Amino acid sequence: MEKTFDEQLTSTKELQFTALEKELQDKLGIKKLTPDILKTLELLSPAGYNHAAELLADENDFSGVDLVRFGKSIDEIMERKTFRQRSLLLQFRGALKQYRKYYEYEQISGTTRKKVQLIPEVAFREALANALVHRAWDVSANILISMYADRIELRSPGGLPFGVTKDEYLRGYISVPRNPIIANLFFRLKYIEIFGTGILRIKNAYVDEFVQPSFQVLPNAVMITLPVLHAKTELSKDELLVLEQFETGELLSKRELVTLTGLSSSKLSRLLAKLVSDHRLTRIGAGRATKYQR
Template identity: 45%
Template sequence: MVEKVPEAAFREAIANALIHRVWDVDSQIRVSMFDDKIEVVSPGGLPSGITEDEYLSGKLSVLKNRNLANVFYRLGFVEIFGTGITRIKQVYSEALIKPSFEVSENAIQIVLPVYEESTNLTEDEKVVYKLLSRNMLKSMSEIAPYISFGKSKTTKLLKDMEQKGVIAIEGKGKGTKYRIK
């Protein structure tokens, strides 16, 4: 069985959401599943005394719910406190699209994209691929502003990726649009 989103990363995101959430805020952990990603949002921002950089790098962890964290540790759901984000990043180390982490004053969001290895794409193709979506067709005018290549090189890269079976090209001429297969 092929996992669209790595189980280890999903487990870490859920454990983080439960262990680090603020329980006195009348809000729920939200898990949203889409065709191309899973979003996990936990109410409550970072504990005082820890910066966003420290949290995202795994250098420092301050437990908000020590008892719950100890239960998760004893059950084997977490291995070492403070390594969740680092482990998620490690699981995605070979992935084309990396997970994202957004920290605000009132919530922490982890987005786990569908895992796709980048082994058969050139570095230039990876740049273009990251701008595309599975669900939304994008035209050249929606792609071009975000890359440094000219239109002819971008068109060639897109055609090469279609030949590799990675993307689909729909339409003709100015109506041509692109999406991930």
């Protein structure tokens, strides 16, 4: 059986694992990262280190995460951070720190402090871990994280692993880790839950919301869009009426929505375009076969 990229040996002989050792101390209670533990984690064999070990080392020669926060348009870059040639654990922490900086805040009401998440942290963590674990690391390209006022987009290099269809990926029916050694370590460190549940956990984070995450699967990339949560009161009466038709999870055409809502075809076209733009609905298909889904 052909080895996955993270299982293949690297020519690098000397690697330092300060970040990995600290994480294992904090999460698993080890005292010191020894060669025997590295072997147990499948990072080291008698033949030497593999690519997984190199990716988890403090320094390496691999791509990483390119994170940009935009202003009112893509021409207005407010901040840019690049996490590359360093441990995947440091990349994960660095990107998570930026998320918390811009999408979490404390709300004080009287003597009570409440943490408010504009985007569910569990959804961002799962999307980020999913990108790091399942991306094609033999492709010299960064994971791109674009932060906007109304959403976060995460683009991961490499399409789906061989043998996994788009439908199976979106429904969580099957899990084929592109990098099984890295996936197993992320599981041990509780960065990810049971294998194959990441997409379902992202969807569940939005289960009671009017905005929904979207997933785009291309031959050489996967993009996940996480919209900012909005209160129902921010929606117009007609927008609420349209969204209420999707509460059972059905796929509906514009013609069906005209019948269900009583709205005119032209008005419904404008409403659907806005709801898709706001990531409250997803457009599926084209032309007369176009349908919509929450």
